[in-house]
Amino acid sequence: MPRLLARRRHRRDAAAHAADAPGEQRIVDLQRRREALTARAAELQWDLGGLVYEMVIRNRVRVDVLVRRAAVLQDADAELGEVQRILRSEQTGATGACGVCAAPHSSGAVYCWQCGSSLLPQIRGDEIAAP
Ligand SMILES: [Zn+2]
Numbered sequence: 001m002p003r004l005l006a007r008r009r010h011r012r013d014a015a016a017h018a019a020d021a022p023g024e025q026r027i028v029d030l031q032r033r034r035e036a037l038t039a040r041a042a043e044l045q046w047d048l049g050g051l052v053y054e055m056v057i058r059n060r061v062r063v064d065v066l067v068r069r070a071a072v073l074q075d076a077d078a079e080l081g082e083v084q085r086i087l088r089s090e091q092t093g094a095t096g097a098c099g100v101c102a103a104p105h106s107s108g109a110v111y112c113w114q115c116g117s118s119l120l121p122q123i124r125g126d127e128i129a130a131p
Helices: 002-020 023-057 063-092 120-129
Strands: none
């Protein structure tokens, strides 16, 4: 699945870039990301609904296909939720990137929404560094 790899690589580059960028630019990037993810989640949901309908009228419901498609929607939803949490907590700072996959996370996150790694040691480090 080269497309998925390309997407992850792009996301890592974007996260690395956001870390260098000033706070304002980072917020603008996150707002753009939120808009893109909102549109993507809506489109995926629409497609999934259409797919279920097509399967039902043909009396050939493929649960494995539906589960795969739902998982893609769930990923987009999870990232959207995290971006929204980051934007909400942007005033208080204390956001970061996953040490394993570099996905952005909010201050309250315990596990990385993307790769499932624990974020607790990172959060503790941030709190110690803060004045
Ligand atoms: Zn991660």
